[in-house]
Amino acid sequence: MLSHSSAKHTLPEFFISHREAVQAELKEIVNDNPSALDNMLRYHMGWQDEHGHPHHRESGKFVRSTLCLLSCQAVGGDISQTLPAAAALELIHNFSLIHDDIEDASFERHQQPTVWKLWGQPQAINAGDAMFTLAYLALLRLRKKGIADEKVIHSINILTKACAELCEGQYLDIDFESHLDVTISGYLGMIRKKTAALIATSSYLGAYLGTEDKELVNSLSRFGEKLGMAYQIRDDVLGIWGKKENVGKPVGDDISQRKKTLPVVYGLENSTGKHKERLKKLYSQKHIQNEDITEVVAILEQVGARDYAQDLSEQYYQQASAQLDATMLGSSRQAPLRETASFLLERDY
Amino acid sequence: MLSHSSAKHTLPEFFISHREAVQAELKEIVNDNPSALDNMLRYHMGWQDEHGHPHHRESGKFVRSTLCLLSCQAVGGDISQTLPAAAALELIHNFSLIHDDIEDASFERHQQPTVWKLWGQPQAINAGDAMFTLAYLALLRLRKKGIADEKVIHSINILTKACAELCEGQYLDIDFESHLDVTISGYLGMIRKKTAALIATSSYLGAYLGTEDKELVNSLSRFGEKLGMAYQIRDDVLGIWGKKENVGKPVGDDISQRKKTLPVVYGLENSTGKHKERLKKLYSQKHIQNEDITEVVAILEQVGARDYAQDLSEQYYQQASAQLDATMLGSSRQAPLRETASFLLERDY
Numbered sequence: 137m138l139s140h141s142s143a144k145h146t147l148p149e150f151f152i153s154h155r156e157a158v159q160a161e162l163k164e165i166v167n168d169n170p171s172a173l174d175n176m177l178r179y180h181m182g183w184q185d186e187h188g189h190p191h192h193r194e195s196g197k198f199v200r201s202t203l204c205l206l207s208c209q210a211v212g213g214d215i216s217q218t219l220p221a222a223a224a225l226e227l228i229h230n231f232s233l234i235h236d237d238i239e240d241a242s243f244e245r246h247q248q249p250t251v252w253k254l255w256g257q258p259q260a261i262n263a264g265d266a267m268f269t270l271a272y273l274a275l276l277r278l279r280k281k282g283i284a285d286e287k288v289i290h291s292i293n294i295l296t297k298a299c300a301e302l303c304e305g306q307y308l309d310i311d312f313e314s315h316l317d318v319t320i321s322g323y324l325g326m327i328r329k330k331t332a333a334l335i336a337t338s339s340y341l342g343a344y345l346g347t348e349d350k351e352l353v354n355s356l357s358r359f360g361e362k363l364g365m366a367y368q369i370r371d372d373v374l375g376i377w378g379k380k381e382n383v384g385k386p387v388g389d390d391i392s393q394r395k396k397t398l399p400v401v402y403g404l405e406n407s408t409g410k411h412k413e414r415l416k417k418l419y420s421q422k423h424i425q426n427e428d429i430t431e432v433v434a435i436l437e438q439v440g441a442r443d444y445a446q447d448l449s450e451q452y453y454q455q456a457s458a459q460l461d462a463t464m465l466g467s468s469r470q471a472p473l474r475e476t477a478s479f480l481l482e483r484d485y
Numbered sequence: 486m487l488s489h490s491s492a493k494h495t496l497p498e499f500f501i502s503h504r505e506a507v508q509a510e511l512k513e514i515v516n517d518n519p520s521a522l523d524n525m526l527r528y529h530m531g532w533q534d535e536h537g538h539p540h541h542r543e544s545g546k547f548v549r550s551t552l553c554l555l556s557c558q559a560v561g562g563d564i565s566q567t568l569p570a571a572a573a574l575e576l577i578h579n580f581s582l583i584h585d586d587i588e589d590a591s592f593e594r595h596q597q598p599t600v601w602k603l604w605g606q607p608q609a610i611n612a613g614d615a616m617f618t619l620a621y622l623a624l625l626r627l628r629k630k631g632i633a634d635e636k637v638i639h640s641i642n643i644l645t646k647a648c649a650e651l652c653e654g655q656y657l658d659i660d661f662e663s664h665l666d667v668t669i670s671g672y673l674g675m676i677r678k679k680t681a682a683l684i685a686t687s688s689y690l691g692a693y694l695g696t697e698d699k700e701l702v703n704s705l706s707r708f709g710e711k712l713g714m715a716y717q718i719r720d721d722v723l724g725i726w727g728k729k730e731n732v733g734k735p736v737g738d739d740i741s742q743r744k745k746t747l748p749v750v751y752g753l754e755n756s757t758g759k760h761k762e763r764l765k766k767l768y769s770q771k772h773i774q775n776e777d778i779t780e781v782v783a784i785l786e787q788v789g790a791r792d793y794a795q796d797l798s799e800q801y802y803q804q805a806s807a808q809l810d811a812t813m814l815g816s817s818r819q820a821p822l823r824e825t826a827s828f829l830l831e832r833d834y
Binding site: 169171172173232235238239240257258259261262263264265266268269270272273276279285286288289292293296297299300303304306307308310311 | 518520521522581584587588589606607608610611612613614615617618619621622625628634635637638641642645646648649652653655656657659660
């Protein structure tokens with residue numbers, strides 16, 4: 137079991153060094169494949185400003201790539217061999233963010249204008265597509281690191297299937313906006329695809345490239361999946377109750393877009409009387425107006441939606457922890473993964 | 486040299502049987518990877534109507550997949566082994582069409598509403614992304630056909646690089662809309678990426694999977710590239726002077742969107758006096774109005790832009806033909822590729 141005393145609100149230190157290694161790998165991949173649309177990719181990654189001037193900006197936590205490298209380390213693998221896979225995961229995640237921002241008409245990410253806001257939707261679609269292709273060029277670099285062809289192919293297969301799930305999860309997420317009858321089980325199925333699949337693949341690939349022990353790989357994959365569920369639910373909570381300066385995008389966006397996040401699904405299902413009526417009425421409109429968002433938040437709070445979501449997130453975290461126990465790895469081997477899980481559950485950004 | 490007596494306006498017969506084989510492979514790929522967004526993919530492919538009812542509609546010429554299979558046959562390969570690559574090429578092409586239609590705000594394709602027109606832009610972006618992932622799942626099926634891992638990996642590499650070029654070509658195509666100073670060489674560089682790269686990859690992959698003779702593979706790849714150039718220029722001509730019932734989308738769209746197709750680039754560069762002034766003025770607007778399109782077409786015709794484009798297309802066709810000669814393959818082996826080239830040059834749709 138994870139001890140809560142180890143819970144952290146700040147990014148664990150090893151995130152910083154791993155992120156640097158992944159950033160270096162990513163820059164090499166982009167440099168090796170020059171394209172007229174690089175400006176958009178470099179901007180999105182926080183490497184240059186919108187005018188193409190060099191610049192440094194934090195562009196995310198690098199959860200997926202870090203989890204990949206930590207899983208590789210946990211099974212005793214060589215992370216320098218695994219870096220291309222870590223980079224590929226980050227590229228897939230970021231391609232989906234670029235498209236996601238268009239789909240959700242989001243103006244800001246990491247407190248900066250989104251790619252489509254600066255370059256327009258058509259070119260942002262192309263930028264996302266280009267980043268998608270880079271993910272495959274990244275994976276193919278595994279060969280140069282001495283990874284056997286069979287393992288490279290299997291890695292491509294696994295990452296592609298996670299991508300397919302991600303696309304389907306995105307589809308469901310948008311589809312749910314116009315439905316009032318989303319169930320908690322429907323919601324969980326959606327986030328399993330939208331978020332948990334790629335996070336599970338992150339720990340899977342790191343372990344798979346680091347060991348031949350299939351059971352160990354599968355335990356770490358399940359750890360990633362449970363953690364991915366906890367992560368998304370925490371994200372849902374932060375999307376309503378987080379602080380804008382932490383979250384990096386306007387809080388309330390999820391509500392104004394009628395996103396069926398867990399607190400909302402719970403609220404629609406478990407509210408009664410005039411609360412239920414009011415929620416249903418507001419969520420039947422095409423957009424929820426700014427002045428109504430506070431009311432929605434208050435109702436969700438009152439019906440216990442926040443506590444419910446936080447509890448469920450914690451349950452997934454406990455399940456993730458149990459998967460880590462099942463690996464039978466020594467506790468020092470497990471420690472960075474535990475610290476990561478703890479941070480992801482408690483984080484306020 | 487290709488004899489013009491063999492020129493054809495209708496799809497050569499072997500297109501029909503090859504298309505059927507590719508369609509069957511594509512349906513298997515979609516069936517093997519069920520997803521909530523399949524409806525959009527099946528609709529786009531012409532397999533069902535917008536309500537999900539089974540339906541059959543021609544959804545394209547299948548130029549890329551047919552060229553792949555014909556190249557495989559020409560080098561004496563087994564096309565049943567190559568089908569997954571042919572399907573992957575078609576999936577990449579179609580993913581790019583789905584996104585392209587959003588980017589160009591096109592309402593119709595094959596005389597049917599486009600995916601985004603029916604499901605909205607956000608879900609159409611997801612549909613394109615999902616089709617992109619299917620292309621990789623298709624390529625991975627090469628293994629089951631007995632293709633060695635090394636060849637599968639090389640195929641993935643080659644197709645991914647073509648995709649990256651395609652994305653860049655799309656970017657340039659849109660970027661050129663707002664420029665009046667696009668040169669013919671700039672235009673040729675753009676269509677080499679946007680169109681010729683994937684067509685070159687089609688003949689490359691078919692040959693590569695069918696023979697170990699690298700020179701032969703490279704000659705057929707260059708054949709595809711030259712043919713791709715001829716193909717796109719012919720497309721540009723049809724986009725202005727074709728008939729709507731043949732082309733399947735409104736003729737004049739290219740002009741109203743200020744696309745820098747070859748006739749327009751030539752016209753802007755080679756017109757003089759009041760023709761030049763008028764073209765520049767019209768192309769400086771954000772959209773060219775319907776009532777001005779006829780005038781643009783008349784000016785282009787008068788300055789000889791149509792003849793210039795048709796001639797250049799013919800030159801690329803001759804270069805493609807020379808690459809076919811260079812293969813030293815027997816003439817019966819070459820015949821279907823020659824017939825295809827001839828059709829693509831002369832086609833009116």
